[in-house]
Amino acid sequence: MSLFRSKPHHQLIAGCKANERSAQEGLYKLFYADMLRLCYRYLKSDELAAEALNMGFLKVFQNINSFDQQKGELGTWIKTIIVRTCIDLNRKEAKFIEATDLAEDxxxxxxxxxxxxxxxxxxxxxxxxxxxxxxxxxxxxxxxxxxxxxxxxxxxxxxxxxxxxxxxxxxxxxxxxxxxxxxxxxxxxxxxxxxx
CATH class of the missing domain: 1.10.10.10 (Winged helix-like DNA-binding domain superfamily/Winged helix DNA-binding domain)
Known part of the structure; x- marks a missing residue:
């Protein structure tokens, strides 16, 4: 088990809030695989998925001070940011077909x-x-x-x-x-x- 995986989340969060590079790297490595799989589901190319992942983690690090451990779980908070980043990247290409009163078949x-x-x-x-x-x-x-x-x-x-x-x-x-x-x-x- 790596040093990063053995560190409790609260230590990583505190390190990220202090802008410590090792804590940011640890947090990234801890959630990397799950969040990349999430990006693959939302985006059509591997390049866009990697872009969304990196943009999402940048937002995580920029907004880590707003994360409140009392209000939610770290993984859920990160996932929400990554999903929103994927949506923003996809929104440029998405063409929604307006529909009214359509029943599911x-x-x-x-x-x-x-x-x-x-x-x-x-x-x-x-x-x-x-x-x-x-x-x-x-x-x-x-x-x-x-x-x-x-x-x-x-x-x-x-x-x-x-x-x-x-x-x-x-x-x-x-x-x-x-x-x-x-x-x-x-x-x-x-x-x-x-x-x-």
Whole structure:
């Protein structure tokens, strides 16, 4: 175990507040892997993900004096800053489709459990990164982060209906990407007559 990982959070926080380079390095190393994975989910390229990570940690160090250990957990605070940084980077490319009173299509959103069981995390992240930017943002905030449509609307400055539409669209697109092709047409061992 490294020296940084063994240091309690409060010591790292105090060091960062005192602008100590070793404490900043320790905090960065402690949260680096988790926050980089978070950036990969939100951004389409590895370069943008690395940019968001570094910009986010710069904001962490610039605002560390505002962090209150009594009000929340350090990892959650850092994650919030990183997510907002990703949203800001994505907002430039995001094209939100305005939608009103669109009901989610339950059938379109369904992904068979056996498909999900076979997926690796990397496959799912790769599929999420292929979504249109605005749709990817809404999907991450809703499904991964657990925000409701009102909260998403406030963060992205869109209506709740628009948020719902993008979530529904994300599920449809992911279902199409993740569902296996019709086995009756791709499996040479299946008799087409029996498949009907």
């Amino acid at each position: 339950a059938h379109a959103a369904f992904i068979a459990p056996e498909v999900l069981n076979k997926l690796y995390v990397q496959d799912l992240v790769k599929a999420i990164r292929q979504l249109p930017t605005a749709t990817q943002l809404v999907f991450n905030l809703s499904v991964i982060e657990g925000y409701n449509h009102q909260e998403i609307g406030e963060q992205l400055q869109i209506s709740e209906g628009t948020s719902r539409w993008h979530l529904s669209q994300a599920k449809k697109l992911l279902r199409n990407m993740l569902q296996p092709a019709n086995p009756s047409t791709n499996d040479p061992t299946v008799n087409p007559n029996e498949a009907l």
